[in-house]
Amino acid sequence: MSLGRTPIHIHEAVDRVTKNVSVLDKETVALSDSHGRFIASDLVATMDVPIFTKSAMDGFAIRSEDSKEASGENRVAFTVVEEVPAGRSSDYKLKPFEAFRIMTGAEIPESADTVVMFEQTKETDNGFTIRREFKPDENIALQGEECKEGDVILTAGSLVNPGTVATLATFGISKVDVFKRPVVGILSTGSELLEVEDELERGKIRNSNTPMVAAQLERAGVEYKKYKLEKDEFESLYKKIIEILEESDAVITTGGVSVGDYDLLPDVYKKLGAEVLFNKVAMRPGSVTTVAKFGDKYLFGLSGNPSACYSGFELFVRPVMNLMTGSKRPFAPVINATLAGDFTKPNPFTRFLRAELNFVDGEIEAKPAGFNKSNAVTSIAESNGVVILPGGTRGFKTGDKVKVMMTDVTSGAREFVAES
Amino acid sequence: MSLGRTPIHIHEAVDRVTKNVSVLDKETVALSDSHGRFIASDLVATMDVPIFTKSAMDGFAIRSEDSKEASGENRVAFTVVEEVPAGRSSDYKLKPFEAFRIMTGAEIPESADTVVMFEQTKETDNGFTIRREFKPDENIALQGEECKEGDVILTAGSLVNPGTVATLATFGISKVDVFKRPVVGILSTGSELLEVEDELERGKIRNSNTPMVAAQLERAGVEYKKYKLEKDEFESLYKKIIEILEESDAVITTGGVSVGDYDLLPDVYKKLGAEVLFNKVAMRPGSVTTVAKFGDKYLFGLSGNPSACYSGFELFVRPVMNLMTGSKRPFAPVINATLAGDFTKPNPFTRFLRAELNFVDGEIEAKPAGFNKSNAVTSIAESNGVVILPGGTRGFKTGDKVKVMMTDVTSGAREFVAES
Numbered sequence: 072m073s074l075g076r077t078p079i080h081i082h083e084a085v086d087r088v089t090k091n092v093s094v095l096d097k098e099t100v101a102l103s104d105s106h107g108r109f110i111a112s113d114l115v116a117t118m119d120v121p122i123f124t125k126s127a128m129d130g131f132a133i134r135s136e137d138s139k140e141a142s143g144e145n146r147v148a149f150t151v152v153e154e155v156p157a158g159r160s161s162d163y164k165l166k167p168f169e170a171f172r173i174m175t176g177a178e179i180p181e182s183a184d185t186v187v188m189f190e191q192t193k194e195t196d197n198g199f200t201i202r203r204e205f206k207p208d209e210n211i212a213l214q215g216e217e218c219k220e221g222d223v224i225l226t227a228g229s230l231v232n233p234g235t236v237a238t239l240a241t242f243g244i245s246k247v248d249v250f251k252r253p254v255v256g257i258l259s260t261g262s263e264l265l266e267v268e269d270e271l272e273r274g275k276i277r278n279s280n281t282p283m284v285a286a287q288l289e290r291a292g293v294e295y296k297k298y299k300l301e302k303d304e305f306e307s308l309y310k311k312i313i314e315i316l317e318e319s320d321a322v323i324t325t326g327g328v329s330v331g332d333y334d335l336l337p338d339v340y341k342k343l344g345a346e347v348l349f350n351k352v353a354m355r356p357g358s359v360t361t362v363a364k365f366g367d368k369y370l371f372g373l374s375g376n377p378s379a380c381y382s383g384f385e386l387f388v389r390p391v392m393n394l395m396t397g398s399k400r401p402f403a404p405v406i407n408a409t410l411a412g413d414f415t416k417p418n419p420f421t422r423f424l425r426a427e428l429n430f431v432d433g434e435i436e437a438k439p440a441g442f443n444k445s446n447a448v449t450s451i452a453e454s455n456g457v458v459i460l461p462g463g464t465r466g467f468k469t470g471d472k473v474k475v476m477m478t479d480v481t482s483g484a485r486e487f488v489a490e491s
Numbered sequence: 492m493s494l495g496r497t498p499i500h501i502h503e504a505v506d507r508v509t510k511n512v513s514v515l516d517k518e519t520v521a522l523s524d525s526h527g528r529f530i531a532s533d534l535v536a537t538m539d540v541p542i543f544t545k546s547a548m549d550g551f552a553i554r555s556e557d558s559k560e561a562s563g564e565n566r567v568a569f570t571v572v573e574e575v576p577a578g579r580s581s582d583y584k585l586k587p588f589e590a591f592r593i594m595t596g597a598e599i600p601e602s603a604d605t606v607v608m609f610e611q612t613k614e615t616d617n618g619f620t621i622r623r624e625f626k627p628d629e630n631i632a633l634q635g636e637e638c639k640e641g642d643v644i645l646t647a648g649s650l651v652n653p654g655t656v657a658t659l660a661t662f663g664i665s666k667v668d669v670f671k672r673p674v675v676g677i678l679s680t681g682s683e684l685l686e687v688e689d690e691l692e693r694g695k696i697r698n699s700n701t702p703m704v705a706a707q708l709e710r711a712g713v714e715y716k717k718y719k720l721e722k723d724e725f726e727s728l729y730k731k732i733i734e735i736l737e738e739s740d741a742v743i744t745t746g747g748v749s750v751g752d753y754d755l756l757p758d759v760y761k762k763l764g765a766e767v768l769f770n771k772v773a774m775r776p777g778s779v780t781t782v783a784k785f786g787d788k789y790l791f792g793l794s795g796n797p798s799a800c801y802s803g804f805e806l807f808v809r810p811v812m813n814l815m816t817g818s819k820r821p822f823a824p825v826i827n828a829t830l831a832g833d834f835t836k837p838n839p840f841t842r843f844l845r846a847e848l849n850f851v852d853g854e855i856e857a858k859p860a861g862f863n864k865s866n867a868v869t870s871i872a873e874s875n876g877v878v879i880l881p882g883g884t885r886g887f888k889t890g891d892k893v894k895v896m897m898t899d900v901t902s903g904a905r906e907f908v909a910e911s
Contacts, residue, residue, distance in 0.1 A: 234872050240687045409854035
């Protein structure tokens with residue numbers, strides 16, 4: 072029995088899926104709602120930062136020329152003439168050996184040019200003495216030293232992280248232009264599936280893929296809607312897919328993409344006239360994972376096998392979602408790690424294994440889940456990454472060097488290289 | 492002028508803050524709201540997984556003994572007597588050389604003990620032939636092979652990630668016991684601060700720390716409330732802190748912890764009778780960062796300097812928040828990286844620098860932000876991690892090995908080791 076499908080390499084599959092993704096429209100959100108979104112257009116500084124030259128320390132602002140003769144043997148004395156707290160400044164013109172008592176963040180008065188920290192002084196009745204020369208601009212943050220008016224401060228496609236929020240606040244940007252988030256419809260197929268609340272029946276299992284994919288979408292910052300199939304047969308499925316396509320930017324189905332008698336999705340793609348990007352990937356598990364495009368919309372046909380469904384999502388769905396929202400870093404970072412467990416099976420194709428990543432002395436130890444089948448459920452629940460075993464390899468042993476996908480990183484990587 | 496504070500090492504500071512954190516109460520949430528929360532009690536399997544022995548492939552279920560004589564020269568023929576789709580089973584008793592046509596996930600009928608994949612057969616008029624022997628249990632997932640009834644499947648303190656959600660769904664757990672999330676009050680002090688919407692005035696800057704900390708809390712899955720100080724003087728501040736303490740599990744203030752004339756928080760801690768865990772850390776920036784406890788509640792006195800505020804949050808606030816919600820992995824992972832830029836300043840104390848982390852061939856390249864002061868704002872906005880330069884070191888050069896805190900990882904590490 073021939074399956075009539077040609078497997079392609081995982082890199083080729085990722086390339087096909089992530090090329091020509093249309094970025095969604097822009098929308099404007101409040102600064103307080105912008106965290107986790109992607110900036111929709113370059114932002115240009117409307118002022119210098121700092122906007123004025125200010126003290127970087129609590130201390131005294133003086134004229135540097137007055138400190139020239141100061142040394143351990145010849146302490147130079149200053150008289151404090153005025154206080155300058157943060158939020159204020161002073162137009163008083165310092166005379167020789169006069170000083171402002173100044174706080175961190177306060178504007179440096181024009182007549183001063185350097186700051187002596189409290190810790191660098193000895194107190195006197197009406198001021199302080201110092202024991203060394205201070206050059207101009209010590210302990211001072213100069214106007215424009217962090218950025219100048221007209222500088223590009225954020226480029227389109229930047230993730231709004233906490234640092235970005237601070238930058239936007241500094242420039243008084245209370246409304247932020249970001250790309251819209253995709254809306255995704257999830258549909259699990261398979262007549263063996265019960266809902267989470269259902270009592271078990273003979274031959275049936277509860278649907279765990281829909282809630283898992285929903286959580287994966289939530290982690291990726293994507294809105295979703297769950298759909299149910301009334302009847303597991305072709306017409307029903309076809310109509311449901313049309314309905315979801317009308318309401319979403321992408322459809323995720325789980326199950327129904329293999330070669331079984333009830334795997335109806337290949338025919339649905341055909342009837343839709345969707346462009347099938349691939350229907351067989353040289354990977355385990357999930358070789359039958361299928362991705363098709365219908366106009367700008369994506370149809371992700373993930374495997375019904377929970378592990379294949381999980382890694383198929385991380386490999387294909389997540390980068391596309393990130394690209395739709397304008398991200399420049401759509402991929403999970405892939406980092407070197409050391410295997411903390413044997414894996415004796417040969418890997419004719421690239422293999423993806425969920426794993427618990429631990430961080431020891433700056434290195435990553437990856438303990439693949441489900442090796443020891445007796446605790447597969449627990450270990451999968453505790454997994455925080457995915458081990459990649461390259462295709463064309465025999466078994467792997469504890470201590471072997473491998474690569475892992477860090478699926479729990481909110482900011483991603485620019486490229487995806489599973490194997491070299 | 493003596494500051495009367497003794498700096499402690501960053502490891503000692505983190506230890507003091509993260510020891511004896513009281514975990515918050517439990518609450519019950521819907522499975523669909525449980526992602527990102529922490530499981531409040533061990534969960535025990537109420538059934539075997541798989542709950543029945545099932546086919547792992549699309550193909551034919553046969554009696555393995557019938558395949559004994561099969562070879563390339565001697566193909567053995569089988570007659571298909573019944574179909575078993577997923578969700579069903581069959582009580583039919585196979586006779587010799589009979590087979591069920593069976594789909595992935597379908598229960599294996601009792602009279603069969605192995606599965607031949609479609610790809611391993613050649614079709615005939617009423618069935619198929621095979622060319623090799625099949626041992627019992629090939630292409631079969633055995634009842635209980637992933638976990639047995641009574642096994643502990645999730646331990647208290649586990650993060651609910653997408654894999655966990657799938658596990659909970661499998662066991663029909665639609666309501667999940669999790670730990671409550673902390674509620675935190677944020678208050679920025681400093682009379683130089685304007686709101687984001689405000690027009691700039693001489694000597695004043697917009698408050699960027701409150702929105703930044705709010706985004707950091709959001710990233711850590713913590714609820715927050717922003718507070719405003721009516722008047723930047725002691726009584727006002729004291730009353731406001733009391734008010735926040737009554738409504739929150741922790742108070743985050745920014746600014747006001749240094750030795751300036753308007754740094755009022757040290758006196759507030761004293762009047763409250765709060766236990767100051769430390770008020771000086773041997774680190775740059777943010778050496779004046781102060782953490783105090785008032786009963787089980789925390790008072791985080793972060794620096795008003797935005798970079799110090801950011802790293803102080805990641806070092807102290809985030810692990811405490813995670814511990815309050817029951818996490819067993821409260822810390823940001825610390826990973827080896829290569830510096831992609833020179834840093835010529837000496838580091839008498841441990842230094843924390845925001846940085847852009849890039850992932851190249853499985854290694855991390857860390858490009859510290861704000862080195863080149865002219866683009867400090869942009870580079871901080873693009874940062875996705877923090878470089879740690881150990882105390883007692885001179886400058887660092889491009890290519891030097893350093894450690895980085897991965898602040899964008901949603902699942903954390905069990906330990907925090909900034910330097911060895």
